[in-house]
Amino acid sequence: MTFTREEKLALVKMVDYVILADSKVDPAEMKLLTELMHRFHFDAFFIGQSRNLNKEEAYKILGGMPLHKKQILAQLLDQVAIADGYVHEKEIIKIIETLNHMGIERSTLNSSNL
Numbered sequence: 345m346t347f348t349r350e351e352k353l354a355l356v357k358m359v360d361y362v363i364l365a366d367s368k369v370d371p372a373e374m375k376l377l378t379e380l381m382h383r384f385h386f387d388a389f390f391i392g393q394s395r396n397l398n399k400e401e402a403y404k405i406l407g408g409m410p411l412h413k414k415q416i417l418a419q420l421l422d423q424v425a426i427a428d429g430y431v432h433e434k435e436i437i438k439i440i441e442t443l444n445h446m447g448i449e450r451s452t453l454n455s456s457n458l
Contacts, residue, residue: 345412345416347413351413353397353402354401356391357395358406359420359424361399361438362442363424365435365438366432372427375427377424380420409446414446414448417442418443421442422439
């Protein structure tokens, strides 16, 4: 699956958003992020760039993606939330917030884990 640079920035922004939701970064979350860096071809500098992206702009970019890309992002966010073995309520809230801003409902995402 190929994402545009803007889509990738927004995707990384939301992954980071969920990782930081519970105010702690677990080693398992960092391992997953490293795997995503290889899968989506980005580096630590790109993460910094994604953090500079305005959240509302990220939502706008994500909302414009086709459904199959949104499904991939939803799956990634689920993976991030469960990476440390515990799904924090704040992570669920951030995921639902992101899905809502993308204009989709969880029922649309039949492969989600949460």
